[in-house]
Amino acid sequence: MTILITGANRGIGRALFDSYFDAGAEVVGTSRDGAFPAGRWLTLDVADPASHRVVAERMQGEAIELLVCNAGVKLDKGQTLGAGYPAAMWADTFAVNVTGVFLTVQSLLPNLRLAEAGRIAIVSSQMASSEKAAGGSYIYRASKAAALNLGRNLAADLRSEGIAVGIYHPGWVQTDMGGASASITTSESAAGLTARFAELDMDSNGAFLTWDGRPHPY
16 A cells, blocks of 8 residues: 655654554655655655646556645744734745645546545644634634645545545644644654544545544534
8 A cells, every 4th residue: 555645754744654664554755855764755845836747757657545635834823913924924825735735636636546445634733623713823724724625625526436535633743833832742643643544434534533533623
């Protein structure tokens, strides 16, 4: 089984990559900066269509059973409502967190179709929830809400092809984004997420779940 994980060079993505690699799975990681640890890696800037074309060419003819759209950014930390959140920051965030997910799925859809039962896992966030809106982080929240909506619509369109799509909150994780005071480690998050990905099928198609398997409010 081939698994491809975007943004796999650090944080949750790296923990996911290491978990699959250590288990002996055929796993491909992508990184924007080309700094690769052990294993199989490709350079990918998810916001760049040309970069996607190169990866698609490299992966041509290879079935991908699991595509993990993990690459993401949070650029609006510390921004204020009155004077912050510049337009360029909105554009840059959505280019990675939303358009980047779509382009990844679009460019590797032929590979998913080659698999017997392809699956797409989109790493979103609890901050995508409209029901649990707590204010602040407007750009990041909006981008993750859009990624959640994108995942739900992909699930509807790909159902007829037998390709299941799941959307996941990875937990509050001790990463550069989550901070040192976050509640779980990257290894704990990855262990939960890999279990969720293994369970992903047409019965859970389109679901928004937490890393430990609980349904998350939309």
